[in-house]
Amino acid sequence: MVAGKKTIIFDLDGTLIDSIEDIAVCMNKVLEKLNLPIYEIKDYKYFVGSGVDVLVENALKGSSQEIKNEVLKGFKKEYDQKLHTNTKPYEGIYELLDELKKLNYNLAVLSNKPHDFTVAYVDYLFKDYGFIEVHGQKKEIPRKPDPIGAINIATALNIPCEEIFFVGDTMVDMQTAKSAKMKAIGVLWGFRDEEELLTNGADFIVKHPLDILKVIHS
Numbered sequence: 001m002v003a004g005k006k007t008i009i010f011d012l013d014g015t016l017i018d019s020i021e022d023i024a025v026c027m028n029k030v031l032e033k034l035n036l037p038i039y040e041i042k043d044y045k046y047f048v049g050s051g052v053d054v055l056v057e058n059a060l061k062g063s064s065q066e067i068k069n070e071v072l073k074g075f076k077k078e079y080d081q082k083l084h085t086n087t088k089p090y091e092g093i094y095e096l097l098d099e100l101k102k103l104n105y106n107l108a109v110l111s112n113k114p115h116d117f118t119v120a121y122v123d124y125l126f127k128d129y130g131f132i133e134v135h136g137q138k139k140e141i142p143r144k145p146d147p148i149g150a151i152n153i154a155t156a157l158n159i160p161c162e163e164i165f166f167v168g169d170t171m172v173d174m175q176t177a178k179s180a181k182m183k184a185i186g187v188l189w190g191f192r193d194e195e196e197l198l199t200n201g202a203d204f205i206v207k208h209p210l211d212i213l214k215v216i217h218s
C-alpha cells in the first residue's frame, strides 16, 4: 500500500550525490583529446542540470554540430559506462534517508541523468532505502523542467501532487516542482545558489540535508 503515504521526490546530481568532479574530469578528458578548451569544476556546476546533450552544448558554444556529436559520443563512452568512485552522497544524506525510512516515507528520484545510469547509482549508493520510483532521462519522456516525469511519479504512487515535496538544487528542479504543483525545496549544498532557487519558485531553502526534516514536519 503506497497511497496516502508522505512522499518526497529527489533530484540526483547536486542533491543526493556530489557527482560534479567525475563529470568535469570525464568531460575535460574528452575535450583535451580533441584539443578543445577545458573548464573548471565551478563552470561545470552551471553546465550540468539539463541532461548530457545540454552539458555538451554548454561546453561547446559556437562549435560545429559535428564536433558536438563527437564530444557527446566521447563523453558517453568516458562517463556513462561505469560508476565513478568520487561520486558520493553529500554529507548528511544517509542520516536524512535513515530518518525518512523510519518515518516510512515514499522516496523517489527524478533526474535528467540518463535513465539506466540513474538507476545504477541509486542501486549502488541507496539500495537499503527502498526508493520506490526511480527515473532518469528517457527518450519518450520530456526532461525536467517539463513536469510530466514528476506527475507520472505522483500518479504511480496515487498521491496528489500538492502533497509531494520535490527536492532539488537547480532552477530546473524548482521549475519542475512548481509546474507539477508540488512543494519545492531548494538545497544549498549542490550546484547553484539561493537566489537562483528563490527566483525559480523555491518554497523552502535548506542548508543541510537534516533541515529537510524540519520542513516536512512544519
Ligand SMILES: O=C(O)COP(=O)(O)O
Residues within 6 Å of the ligand: 011, 012, 013, 014, 048, 049, 050, 051, 052, 055, 110, 111, 112, 113, 114, 144
Ligand atoms: O545530468 C544532469 O544534467 C542532471 O542530472 P540531475 O537532474 O540529477 O541534476
